[in-house]
Amino acid sequence: MTELYVFPPSPRAFKVMAIANHLGIEPTLHVLDLIKGEQKSPQYAALNPNMRMPTLRDGDYVLWESNAIMQYLAAKRPESRLLPTDEKGRLDVTRWQFWDLAHWDPACAVLIFENVVKSVVLKSGEPDPAAIAKGTESFHRVAQVLDGQLKGKTFVTGDTLTVADFSLGAPLNLADMARFPLEPYGEIKRWYGSLRALPAWQKTLAQCAMPTAAAA
Numbered sequence: 001m002t003e004l005y006v007f008p009p010s011p012r013a014f015k016v017m018a019i020a021n022h023l024g025i026e027p028t029l030h031v032l033d034l035i036k037g038e039q040k041s042p043q044y045a046a047l048n049p050n051m052r053m054p055t056l057r058d059g060d061y062v063l064w065e066s067n068a069i070m071q072y073l074a075a076k077r078p079e080s081r082l083l084p085t086d087e088k089g090r091l092d093v094t095r096w097q098f099w100d101l102a103h104w105d106p107a108c109a110v111l112i113f114e115n116v117v118k119s120v121v122l123k124s125g126e127p128d129p130a131a132i133a134k135g136t137e138s139f140h141r142v143a144q145v146l147d148g149q150l151k152g153k154t155f156v157t158g159d160t161l162t163v164a165d166f167s168l169g170a171p172l173n174l175a176d177m178a179r180f181p182l183e184p185y186g187e188i189k190r191w192y193g194s195l196r197a198l199p200a201w202q203k204t205l206a207q208c209a210m211p212t213a214a215a216a
């Protein structure tokens with residue numbers, strides 16, 4: 001049995017759930033309420049010592065780190081081509097998932113934290129203008145790289161949809177709320193539109209509804 005421990009409003013949960021949906025894998029979902037601190041329970045910490053989500057459990061096998069989980073799921077269905085089987089193709093996809101963790105996710109996370117988490121989820125105050133300025137500068141730096149990579153390609157690594165697209169596209173679900181300065185990046189907008197049109201993307205958006213100010 002495949003199980004996933006997730007906090008669905010987070011892009012890091014979205015991307016693993018969207019891959020499972022795209023592959024037709026139906027994991028048992030265990031929702032961890034991060035606001036209540038459920039990730040810090042001793043039972044969960046025994047699975048993931050980082051006390052963060054997502055975590056996958058498949059029988060006795062436990063895996064954490066969202067991008068590793070995505071590769072694990074994709075490898076179960078090689079015919080999907082979400083993770084190429086030739087070495088150079090696989091490394092190209094892995095390279096963009098490493099770039100996600102090192103550059104794209106941290107830049108997006110600053111604006112998501114300041115503009116969404118603080119006001120909508122934690123209700124802990126106004127965005128910090130210095131953090132927004134720094135986050136905006138980082139966002140432009142990485143968005144230029146991604147926009148350039150997408151020129152002349154349908155997806156991040158070429159004409160085939162891969163796990164890298166799911167990794168990099170997930171934070172864009174929050175682009176409006178997080179006020180990502182996307183105006184100059186036509187390629188990113190075009191590419192994200194095609195991801196959003198995927199049935200699995202739509203299904204996952206419905207599963208991951210972001211708490212609204214009223215509902216949180």
Ligand SMILES: N[C@@H](CCC(=O)N[C@@H](CS)C(=O)NCC(=O)O)C(=O)O
Pocket residue numbers: 010011012034039051052053054064065066067101
């Ligand atoms: N690099 C990790 C990041 C995981 C992560 O930071 N998860 C956050 C939510 S988006 C979390 O669980 N935070 C709980 C906490 O900080 O207590 C991944 O991609 O899986």
